[in-house]
Amino acid sequence: MELLVAAAIGILTTVGIYLILRAHTFPVILGLTFLSYAVNVFLFAMGRLAIDRPPVISPDAAGYTDPLPQALVLTAIVISFGMTALIVVLALRGYLETGSDHSTLDVPRRTDAGGGA
Amino acid sequence: MTAPLDHMTILPVILPAMAAAFLVLALRHHLKRQRIVSIGVTLLLVGIAAFLLAQASDGTVRAYRLGDWPAPYGITLVLDRLSATLLLLTALLALCVVVYAAGGVDGRGRHFHPLFQFQLMGINGAFLTGDVFNLFVFFEVMLIASYGLMLHGGGPGRLKAGFQYVAINLLASVVFLVGVGLIYAVTGTLNMADLAVKVPQVAEADAGLLKAGALLLFLVFATKAALVPLHWWLPATYAGTSAPAAALVMIMTKVGAYAIIRIYGLVFGAGAGPLALAAAPFVVPAALVTLVVGAIGLVGSRTLRDLSAFAVIASMGTLLVAIGLFDAPGLSAGLYYLVHSTLAGAALFLIAGLVQEQRGAASDRLVPAPAMAGETLLGGLFFLAAVALVGLPPLSGFLGKVMILEATQAATIWPWIWGSSSPRASS
Numbered sequence: 415m416e417l418l419v420a421a422a423i424g425i426l427t428t429v430g431i432y433l434i435l436r437a438h439t440f441p442v443i444l445g446l447t448f449l450s451y452a453v454n455v456f457l458f459a460m461g462r463l464a465i466d467r468p469p470v471i472s473p474d475a476a477g478y479t480d481p482l483p484q485a486l487v488l489t490a491i492v493i494s495f496g497m498t499a500l501i502v503v504l505a506l507r508g509y510l511e512t513g514s515d516h517s518t519l520d521v522p523r524r525t526d527a528g529g530g531a
Numbered sequence: 532m533t534a535p536l537d538h539m540t541i542l543p544v545i546l547p548a549m550a551a552a553f554l555v556l557a558l559r560h561h562l563k564r565q566r567i568v569s570i571g572v573t574l575l576l577v578g579i580a581a582f583l584l585a586q587a588s589d590g591t592v593r594a595y596r597l598g599d600w601p602a603p604y605g606i607t608l609v610l611d612r613l614s615a616t617l618l619l620l621t622a623l624l625a626l627c628v629v630v631y632a633a634g635g636v637d638g639r640g641r642h643f644h645p646l647f648q649f650q651l652m653g654i655n656g657a658f659l660t661g662d663v664f665n666l667f668v669f670f671e672v673m674l675i676a677s678y679g680l681m682l683h684g685g686g687p688g689r690l691k692a693g694f695q696y697v698a699i700n701l702l703a704s705v706v707f708l709v710g711v712g713l714i715y716a717v718t719g720t721l722n723m724a725d726l727a728v729k730v731p732q733v734a735e736a737d738a739g740l741l742k743a744g745a746l747l748l749f750l751v752f753a754t755k756a757a758l759v760p761l762h763w764w765l766p767a768t769y770a771g772t773s774a775p776a777a778a779l780v781m782i783m784t785k786v787g788a789y790a791i792i793r794i795y796g797l798v799f800g801a802g803a804g805p806l807a808l809a810a811a812p813f814v815v816p817a818a819l820v821t822l823v824v825g826a827i828g829l830v831g832s833r834t835l836r837d838l839s840a841f842a843v844i845a846s847m848g849t850l851l852v853a854i855g856l857f858d859a860p861g862l863s864a865g866l867y868y869l870v871h872s873t874l875a876g877a878a879l880f881l882i883a884g885l886v887q888e889q890r891g892a893a894s895d896r897l898v899p900a901p902a903m904a905g906e907t908l909l910g911g912l913f914f915l916a917a918v919a920l921v922g923l924p925p926l927s928g929f930l931g932k933v934m935i936l937e938a939t940q941a942a943t944i945w946p947w948i949w950g951s952s953s954p955r956a957s958s
Contacts, residue, residue, distance in 0.1 A: 434698075434702065439694060442698055446698065446701050446702065446705070449702070449705045450701075450705055452705075453705050453708045453709055453712070456708075456709060456712050457708060457711075457712045460712040460713070460715055460716040482715070483712075483715065486664060486711070486712075486715075489664075489668065490708055493668070493671050493704070494701075494704070496675065497671070497675065497697070497701050497704070498701075500675065500678060500697065501694070501697045501698065501701065504678075504682070504690065504693055504694050504697060505694055507690055508687070508690040508691055508693075508694055511687045511690055512687045512690070512691065
């Protein structure tokens with residue numbers, strides 16, 4: 415199980431980083447989403463992997479799994495969901511207003527009429 | 532039980548949050564009333580922060596337990612002289628910014644004041660929190676409000692710069708979470724005071740893992756503090772946004788510096804056993820490069836905004852040189868300089884905004900244009916702010932620089948620090 419989870423996190427991270435390095439907004443957003451999936455699974459695994467253990471106190475439990483990482487992951491999911499929604503809107507507005515989905519600052523900056531600093 | 536006055540500690544977080552909700556729900560179509568409430572709340576924050584600073588000035592560290600849950604299980608807020616000073620600095624800066632914005636900038640888009648209050652909540656929370664995960668949460672609150680503020684008023688250039696800003700910060704958040712996960716996996720706690728106890732006791736086999744976590748966090752704070760090579764988002768972002776937003780967002784670079792002091796001074800400080808001063812080998816060299824890059828950018832910039840942005844980068848370099856020494860004289864010099872450079876930098880941004888408004892088509896480019904109204908006053912103010920930021924004698928920047936240079940005498944690398952400070956002075 416450890417190998418499987420570790421490999422899944424690794425692959426998600428790889429895909430995420432590859433996509434983030436592209437110069438268009440949509441792949442970058444997808445890459446960020448993949449990365450946040452990877453980090454969610456990673457955080458979850460930080461409480462150690464255990465099967466069939468309750469996270470809350472119960473009289474007939476043999477052992478417990480750590481509830482704190484689960485709470486952290488919940489918070490992280492909510493935050494990354496909100497942020498992803500925001501960046502999608504931002505990318506869409508940027509595309510509609512400038513007609514390009516490049517993530518670089520290719521909007522010509524105010525041209526100089528001469529004279530430097 | 533805590534005495535009623537102790538509950539004041541939570542007010543800098545709660546008050547702006549309530550004010551923002553009230554502004555959105557009750558006053559969303561009344562710009563004038565929004566201004567009154569927003570300025571009133573910010574004034575109140577100045578008062579509260581001054582009271583907290585007076586309370587903390589006896590030197591004791593006050594921990595406020597939310598919901599009275601015992602530490603390390605509950606969430607704590609920590610009030611000491613450092614956090615109280617920064618709260619007061621934030622409140623004073625916010626007051627200047629909100630009064631400036633009430634002059635008309637806030638009417639160019641919607642919801643300026645609610646976003647502004649949410650941002651204050653995030654900044655105050657980040658200064659007060661005593662828990663690494665809550666630091667992450669308050670970072671996110673602060674960031675999501677800053678995205679809104681930054682884009683306030685719109686425009687294609689602003690959208691493009693905004694996308695980069697949001698993307699780099701989302702990436703930083705992911706790295707933050709990985710770092711937090713690693714630290715939790717090794718130590719089993721995220722409370723900063725508890726971490727300071729547990730980090731020195733970490734088994735040798737786990738030390739590498741913990742160090743990886745600590746340095747990942749450093750990467751995040753360095754991004755926030757605009758340390759070279761993670762500084763490139765800053766000029767584009769600041770140049771694209773409105774003047775009050777840029778002035779307020781500037782305190783966010785200070786939040787990065789504050790987090791470096793807290794985490795690497797307290798948790799991974801000199802007493803942390805095998806992990807003592809984990810980030811120290813990186814801070815000063817990166818800060819020196821930052822200083823030089825900032826100075827070069829300053830000379831090469833073609834607009835007032837770019838000039839102000841690179842001045843901020845250079846001042847972050849100076850600040851982190853002092854902090855990176857991780858000793859008492861360095862830290863005290865750094866903190867003095869932090870207060871000074873925040874106020875001087877914000878003044879520079881606000882004055883650049885005023886100049887830009889006056890010049891019409893020439894905007895803030897450094898080219899000759901027809902004389903504007905009140906040129907003597909504006910020019911004089913700009914000159915004062917620039918002199919303060921560069922650190923010429925009559926103003927406070929000079930003292931800060933002298934203190935930093937004196938603090939570096941004990942360090943073995945002082946020739947490097949003195950050498951890279953000289954191009955800054957000549958700019």
